[in-house]
Amino acid sequence: MFEIFTYPFFINAMITALLASITCGIVGSYIVTKRIVFISGGITHASFGGIGLGYFLGINPIITASIFGVLSAVGIKAVSSNTEVREDSTIGIFWAFGMAIGIIFIYLTPGYAPDLMTYLFGNILTISQADMIYLSVLTVGVIIFFFILFKEILFIAFDENFARTQNVKVDLINYTLIAIVALSIVVNIRIVGIILVISMLTIPQATASILTKNFRTMIFLSIIFGFISSIGGLLISYDLNIPSGASIIFSSVVIFLVVKIFKSIMR
Amino acid sequence: MEKILEIKNITAGYDKEVIIENINLDVYKNDFLAIIGPNGGGKSTLLKVILGLLKPFSGEIDFKTKLNIGYLPQLHSNDKKFPISVKETILSGLLSRRKVMNKFTSEDIKHAQELIEKFHLENYTDLPVGELSGGQTQRVFLCRAMISKPELLILDEPNSFVDHGFSVDLYNILLEMNKEITIIMVSHDTGVITSYIKNIACINRTLHYHSGSELSSDLLDQYQCPVELITHGKLPHRVLKDHIHNGD
Known part of the structure; x- marks a missing residue:
């Protein structure tokens, strides 16, 4: 089966997997540490509205989904911190409303949506050149942002009020981060699909957390575990002819269990 | 004495509910000010307004110069992971x-x-x-x-978890620092009111200020402040004058 490593489509998939692992490793570590997994789930599903709109307008759904994702991310944060609506209720509203908009637009679009399943379950093997460029730009942006503001991000996540007393631009950094979370989610929808994307941002991090309690190490380990899961998932997907999204998640859970068991034995 | 901070007519609270009302307070350079009062009396609310973490309904905080502030928040359950x-x-x-x-x-x-x-x-x-x-x-x-x-250290309940043995060490550290900096400390703890403190503000929705000169005056037999001020061991204790309530 190793001859597939020479096929261009597979090399593309591996590059995509590497970029996605880096983005998810960094952003996911922030999501897990800050405990905003549920917000991230809300953003994921809200962005489906953008995918529907993209179909309706006949443009790349990833572009419209990015706009929907960022607007709902900022919306969830703004509504829950400035009004009396509870945060989890706000998330629930955005979550369902985005899905509803998506379904409405898809039904209003003449003909049928040919690769709708791609957005629900993802397919790393059919990723387009445009999506790869988008992912590359995002990955570079995320690396630069976290490299420059690493301390601020960690310290704000740990104690926001204290950071405010130190004159840190807490709101600006928080809103930028939640927008980055949204963009990272949307670009990964193309790879593992709406239903599974949250796992790319949480399972490698959970595995890393078993081994370290240092934020920087957690990021690096998450990237490594994410990449191994992606390649493992790709091979399983190719071998058994099943959707790559599902096999990637399957291998990441296997890695989680192996590390967990290994750690228990070592103790 | 040089004023570093003037709190003018502050009314503040959460969700339209007023917690502290018409607070006026001056803080001086090298002050060691204790803010005491019952739970829910508004001690932490006042600190949050001073720190800019809570926007007051009315009034203003006037910093005479830009200060580098050190802040100890009240300890809440932090994320173990x-x-x-x-x-x-x-x-x-x-x-x-x-x-x-x-x-x-x-x-x-x-x-x-x-x-x-x-x-x-x-x-x-x-x-x-x-x-x-x-x-x-x-x-x-x-x-x-x-x-x-x-230049200004703001401490919210610094001794609420620190064990008693370290408590004395802590006050010695603070006393040493106080030679150069200003300290504002919130507490509902009885052991806090030691001879280190220069001024006391009692807060329970409104504020009553007890200046240093009053604190050094003679001791009374009865404790009339709404807060218990009994200290343990050999630390000297003090008693404050009764509050004069307008219209009481």
Whole structure:
């Protein structure tokens, strides 16, 4: 089966997997540490509205989904911190409303949506050149942002009020981060699909957390575990002819269990 | 005495509910001001307004100069799994310097090390903060408040978790620092009112100020402040004058 490593489509998939692992490793570590997994789930599903709109307008759904994702991310944060609506209720509203908009637009679009399943379950093997460029730009942006503001991000996540007393631009950094979370989610929808994307941002991090309690190490380990899961998932997907999204998640859970068991034995 | 901070007619609270009303208070350079009062009386609310964490309904806080503030928040249950070490937490007190991306200098690390020793945290430096006990965490947060060499130190219940033995050490550290800086401390604890404190503000929705001259006056037999002021051991204790309520 190793001859597939020479096929261009597979090399593309591996590059995509590497970029996605880096983005998810960094952003996911922030999501897990800050405990905003549920917000991230809300953003994921809200962005489906953008995918529907993209179909309706006949443009790349990833572009419209990015706009929907960022607007709902900022919306969830703004509504829950400035009004009396509870945060989890706000998330629930955005979550369902985005899905509803998506379904409405898809039904209003003449003909049928040919690769709708791609957005629900993802397919790393059919990723387009445009999506790869988008992912590359995002990955570079995320690396630069976290490299420059690493301390601020960690310290704000740990104690926001204290950071405010130190004159840190807490709101600006928080809103930028939640927008980055949204963009990272949307670009990964193309790879593992709406239903599974949250796992790319949480399972490698959970595995890393078993081994370290240092934020920087957690990021690096998450990237490594994410990449191994992606390649493992790709091979399983190719071998058994099943959707790559599902096999990637399957291998990441296997890695989680192996590390967990290994750690228990070592103790 | 030089005023560094003037609190003018502050009314504040949460969700339209007023917690503190018409607060006026001056803070002087090298003051050691204790804010005391019952739970829910508005001590922390006033601190949050001073720190700019809570926007008051009315009134203003007038800082005479731009101050570097060190803040010890009230300890709440922190995330046990948060990936941040004791050392990192202490160094996070240097955020206000706002040099983006700067590595901590060897001088910073040295200063952190001094604080770690002063607060007996040598054995915990690389542990995640979440794994420490309440008293240890509070000591870490005290180091974080002090590492920037603040001109104003604001402490919310600094002794609520610190064990009694360390409590005396803590007040000696504060007394030493007070020679150069101003300290505002909130407490509902009885042991706090020691001879170190220069002025006291009692707060229970409204504020009553007891200045230093009054504090050094003779002791009364009855405790008339709404807060218990009994101290233990050999620490001297004080009694404040009764509040004069308008219209009472």
